[in-house]
Amino acid sequence: MPSNARTTRLVIVESPAKAKTISGYLGPGYVVEASFGHVRDLPRNAADVPAKYKGEPWARLGVDVDHGFHALYVVSADRKQQISKLVKLAKEVDEIFLATDEDREGEAIAWHLVETLKPKVPVKRMVFHEITKPAIQAAVANPREIDRDLVDAQEARRILDRLYGYEVSPVLWKKVMPKLSAGRVQSVATRIVVERERQRMAFRTAEYWDILATLAVRDAGEGPRSFNATLVALGGDRIATGKDFEPTTGRVKPGAGVVHLDEGGARGLAARLDGRPFKVTRVEEKPYRRRPYAPFITSTLQQEAARKMRFSSQQTMRTAQRLYENGYITYMRTDSVNLSETAITAARRQIVELYGERSVPPEPRRYTGKVKNAQEAHEAIRPAGDNFRTPGDVAKELSAEEFKLYELIWRRTIASQMTDAVGSSVSVRIRAVSTAQEEADFGATGKTITDPGFLRAYVESSDDENAEAEDAERRLPNLVKDQPLSADALAAQGHHTQPPSRYTEASLVKALEELGIGRPSTYASIMQTIQDRGYVTKRGQALIPSFLAFAVTGLLERHYPRLVDYDFTASMENELDEIADGDHAAVDFLTAFYFGGTTGAGDQDIARSGGLKKLVTENLNEIDARSVNSIPLFTDDEGREVVVRVGRYGPYLQRELPGGEPAATGEGEEGGGQGDRAPIPDGLAPDELTPEKVHELFLGGGGERKLGDDPATGEPILLKSGRYGPYVASGERKSSLLNSQSPDSLSLTEALKLLTLPRLVGVAPNGDEVIANNGRYGPYVKQGDEFRSLDSEEKMFTVTLDEALALLAAPKTRQRRAAAPPLREMGVDPLTEKPLVIKDGRFGPYVTDGEFNASLRRGQTPEALSIEEASEMLAEKRAKGPAPKKKAAAKKAPAKKATATKSAAAKSTAKKATAKKATATKSTTAKKTPAKKATPKKATTSTD
Numbered sequence: 001m002p003s004n005a006r007t008t009r010l011v012i013v014e015s016p017a018k019a020k021t022i023s024g025y026l027g028p029g030y031v032v033e034a035s036f037g038h039v040r041d042l043p044r045n046a047a048d049v050p051a052k053y054k055g056e057p058w059a060r061l062g063v064d065v066d067h068g069f070h071a072l073y074v075v076s077a078d079r080k081q082q083i084s085k086l087v088k089l090a091k092e093v094d095e096i097f098l099a100t101d102e103d104r105e106g107e108a109i110a111w112h113l114v115e116t117l118k119p120k121v122p123v124k125r126m127v128f129h130e131i132t133k134p135a136i137q138a139a140v141a142n143p144r145e146i147d148r149d150l151v152d153a154q155e156a157r158r159i160l161d162r163l164y165g166y167e168v169s170p171v172l173w174k175k176v177m178p179k180l181s182a183g184r185v186q187s188v189a190t191r192i193v194v195e196r197e198r199q200r201m202a203f204r205t206a207e208y209w210d211i212l213a214t215l216a217v218r219d220a221g222e223g224p225r226s227f228n229a230t231l232v233a234l235g236g237d238r239i240a241t242g243k244d245f246e247p248t249t250g251r252v253k254p255g256a257g258v259v260h261l262d263e264g265g266a267r268g269l270a271a272r273l274d275g276r277p278f279k280v281t282r283v284e285e286k287p288y289r290r291r292p293y294a295p296f297i298t299s300t301l302q303q304e305a306a307r308k309m310r311f312s313s314q315q316t317m318r319t320a321q322r323l324y325e326n327g328y329i330t331y332m333r334t335d336s337v338n339l340s341e342t343a344i345t346a347a348r349r350q351i352v353e354l355y356g357e358r359s360v361p362p363e364p365r366r367y368t369g370k371v372k373n374a375q376e377a378h379e380a381i382r383p384a385g386d387n388f389r390t391p392g393d394v395a396k397e398l399s400a401e402e403f404k405l406y407e408l409i410w411r412r413t414i415a416s417q418m419t420d421a422v423g424s425s426v427s428v429r430i431r432a433v434s435t436a437q438e439e440a441d442f443g444a445t446g447k448t449i450t451d452p453g454f455l456r457a458y459v460e461s462s463d464d465e466n467a468e469a470e471d472a473e474r475r476l477p478n479l480v481k482d483q484p485l486s487a488d489a490l491a492a493q494g495h496h497t498q499p500p501s502r503y504t505e506a507s508l509v510k511a512l513e514e515l516g517i518g519r520p521s522t523y524a525s526i527m528q529t530i531q532d533r534g535y536v537t538k539r540g541q542a543l544i545p546s547f548l549a550f551a552v553t554g555l556l557e558r559h560y561p562r563l564v565d566y567d568f569t570a571s572m573e574n575e576l577d578e579i580a581d582g583d584h585a586a587v588d589f590l591t592a593f594y595f596g597g598t599t600g601a602g603d604q605d606i607a608r609s610g611g612l613k614k615l616v617t618e619n620l621n622e623i624d625a626r627s628v629n630s631i632p633l634f635t636d637d638e639g640r641e642v643v644v645r646v647g648r649y650g651p652y653l654q655r656e657l658p659g660g661e662p663a664a665t666g667e668g669e670e671g672g673g674q675g676d677r678a679p680i681p682d683g684l685a686p687d688e689l690t691p692e693k694v695h696e697l698f699l700g701g702g703g704e705r706k707l708g709d710d711p712a713t714g715e716p717i718l719l720k721s722g723r724y725g726p727y728v729a730s731g732e733r734k735s736s737l738l739n740s741q742s743p744d745s746l747s748l749t750e751a752l753k754l755l756t757l758p759r760l761v762g763v764a765p766n767g768d769e770v771i772a773n774n775g776r777y778g779p780y781v782k783q784g785d786e787f788r789s790l791d792s793e794e795k796m797f798t799v800t801l802d803e804a805l806a807l808l809a810a811p812k813t814r815q816r817r818a819a820a821p822p823l824r825e826m827g828v829d830p831l832t833e834k835p836l837v838i839k840d841g842r843f844g845p846y847v848t849d850g851e852f853n854a855s856l857r858r859g860q861t862p863e864a865l866s867i868e869e870a871s872e873m874l875a876e877k878r879a880k881g882p883a884p885k886k887k888a889a890a891k892k893a894p895a896k897k898a899t900a901t902k903s904a905a906a907k908s909t910a911k912k913a914t915a916k917k918a919t920a921t922k923s924t925t926a927k928k929t930p931a932k933k934a935t936p937k938k939a940t941t942s943t944d
Helices: 016-023 077-090 104-117 133-141 148-175 186-202 263-273 298-309 313-325 341-355 391-397 400-415 505-515 523-532 547-559 566-580 586-595 611-618 691-699 748-754 801-809 867-880 903-912
Strands: 009-013 030-034 095-098 123-125 207-217 226-234 237-239 278-290 421-433 439-451 484-496 536-539 542-545 630-635 641-647 650-656 676-679 705-709 716-722 725-730 733-736 759-763 769-775 778-783 786-789 824-828 835-841 844-848 853-855
Touching: 009 016, 009 077, 016 030, 016 313, 030 077, 077 104, 095 104, 104 123, 104 148, 148 547, 148 566, 148 586, 148 611, 186 505, 186 523, 186 542, 186 547, 207 263, 207 439, 226 421, 263 484, 278 439, 298 313, 298 400, 298 505, 298 523, 313 400, 313 505, 313 523, 313 867, 341 400, 391 400, 505 523, 505 566, 523 536, 542 547, 547 630, 547 641, 566 586, 586 611, 650 691, 676 691, 705 748, 716 748, 725 748, 759 801, 769 801, 778 801, 786 801, 824 867, 835 867, 844 867, 853 867
Parallel strands: 009 030, 009 095, 095 123
Antiparallel strands: 207 226, 207 484, 226 237, 226 439, 278 421, 278 484, 421 439, 536 542, 630 641, 641 650, 650 676, 705 716, 716 725, 725 733, 759 769, 769 778, 778 786, 824 835, 835 844, 844 853
16 A cells, blocks of 8 residues: 555444444544444354354353353354445455443453454554544544453353353243243342232231321411421320331331320320310421432433333433434443543533522532442443533434433433532421320421522432422421410321332332442343343333242242342352453353352352352252242131142132142143132232232132023033133033123123024025124124124124125125224323324234334233333334335245156156155056155254
8 A cells, every 4th residue: 555545444333323423523534334233142042053063062052161161152143244344344444443332341342343353454442431523533542452351251241141041041941931031130130029029918008097287376477377297296105107017917016115096096186185285395497408419320310210201221221322322422331420520510611501600519529439349430421522512402303202311311410510409407396285184296397498509400209209309398387495386177197008119120220239230231131131031010110020930039049049149149240340350360250150169159159069050950850840830828718728820821829728638620730730720810910919809819800600500401600711811611612701791790691692602593595504603803694614794792692694694795895894992092192292092903902103003011901001101112112113014925836746657757757856856756557666755854054
């Protein structure tokens, strides 16, 4: 190349959007291309394994565990075309810049690109945390080498997760159900959700009462005249509140030393206090000060987006990814709360412009992260650039959800550099003496904010939807000690203790973060995985574990407790961090975890026990599948143990007679023997299986129920609940309930009517029977192979032969049925402002905005689906784009018929036959011989 020729550089990023933005900041001589994420990974299945490795004993793992845990990487099928393009470009340039994300995953992608492209030109690593022109130019000017420690840590994590999943999942297949999966973090996350549901199932509510007094000041002066106060003590002893009760018994905790008022006690005391004088006994005033929150990190962004906008973790990260790639925010996978000096200056400057100089503290604020094992040397998530763009500046450039998330990030960043919110808080104690000489103490608190400071820009939400907002004020009159008051009203009020709240995606991410489990890049995928695997479903924002999750968690807790131990899982994260820092060797860690040893594997328990491989193979025979798949609920009034069994077709209830023998009805399943059973309806949460609900399911709400006897045959008519819904049965006859019928109100008369289906309407002139029946698409009449729909369910029982024949004689095109009305009209999508409706489709109910459709997931019902959930489901569909249109299948040429030929012609044809098709021949003149069966040729698999 001539010395004066311009140097050409290839810059490789992960996504096309990122490539498009960066290419605008680089001048001539730069080619920016995307890798489309990871280019290589461990083989997903046997078909991915190259032919030369198929005979290796470790091939199924994709990791040679006996030779330093060498990983077998294969190029993903959907990346091969792009890799070919990158290989070609790499041959045409003078330098290559790997501009993947600045974290372990990004570092690993850069290394895989080098290993795959095998470039002959210099390769440099460029890193940045925001996609702005100054940041990109600085990254080009200051490249570095690939950090092998970060690559080793990512590779160790990937191998660790593969070993865990591939060794533990088969145990679940054998003992619980085929096609289940276990994962180092997903199994722990599932356990956290299951444990919370167990607490809810064991919870016993308690009732307690107190008195709310509306008190008035005679000479209030300025401020409010009246305020509310609550009874807090009686005779010097504290009044019981929710925290004083045991959650599993509903009784007051031993030694609590409290007065437990019931309804009668509270109403009686209120009556004895009526008309009595009240007096202030104590007033305590303290200064109120609240510091602003640190800027967002990945977990806090997901939590706040869920609280304020009902975004799922996936939706938050997908939206943040678009904002980052288009240059609006800094890198969104981080656990650092630091802001650069440039960002602090930009924030303080903008605060002065928008809120005035008094809103900026004298010194910039610095934050220290509280996340265990914080890593990733990034900034916090903030608006990109040296001059922050306000939400108003970008409103026209962003979609609705992008704008909402950008505004959230902007407000949090600005608020982090503003002054404290200050004011005062006051606590007042008031006493009255009842007619029975009982000293009753009431309490009230107030808060006044004199300078809102950062609260002008941002107020954080709470996981408790009933919690008071931080910028809310509670103003009390100006009160002094011994001030007399009068009671305008005294109302006894009852309360019930509440079970612990279910986790939401936001609070589960917070719990994982506090335990030191998972990392910023994994939280969203963990949330999605446990739902995709059927372990957890969402009801609104709440995460509800399935009984399948109970079975899997129970198995792991009983037989492999260290694999779902929180401290142990966090310790593995610590060791991966040490590998990333260059303080630990990946091969030692993996060896100890898999084979046992004296180094690695956290607290050494698995290492000392012989490692994962020995653990899952030696203990397998000790696992009783029936026990694992049985979740005890309670013992009923007749001494029968009620359990949930996890079966092949879903969970069901079973109760056993005293002595442990199941009631003798029904067929056995999965070695479960016989038992008195009832199906568990979809969408019913585990903690909702109360004794009352179980009784209902067994005796009328989904279990078997006798409606009466058939007067014609004398056989009992039973209402049952099957895999496909409720149905009636009598002898050999069965019939599903109609859409208009409810199991709860079905009468014997209606059941007898159903059992007449299919109904013989009559015989057509040609001798064919004409039948009326109910089918997959509704009521219909049938003659031979001809079907016609009926316009109502009642018509099945009343249509005459003449009416049926007239319908059958009409062309099918005239039988188009009117579109069914929607199951529910939901309102306007908060993201797109399009009307949302739920319709009933061929494969079940789905939500639609007229352009995109999303099927309701398991556990979701049209009645309970929230507008936020529907919006989120459709947003995910929009992000994936429209489904590709299927190509019409090519018509196959008609097969040629084998013709009878003379013996010589048969021999000639046999010689010319191809490997693809055998042609059968026989001689018309030669002696007949038995035909030989064609031997199928072995299938061959194309491999890389």
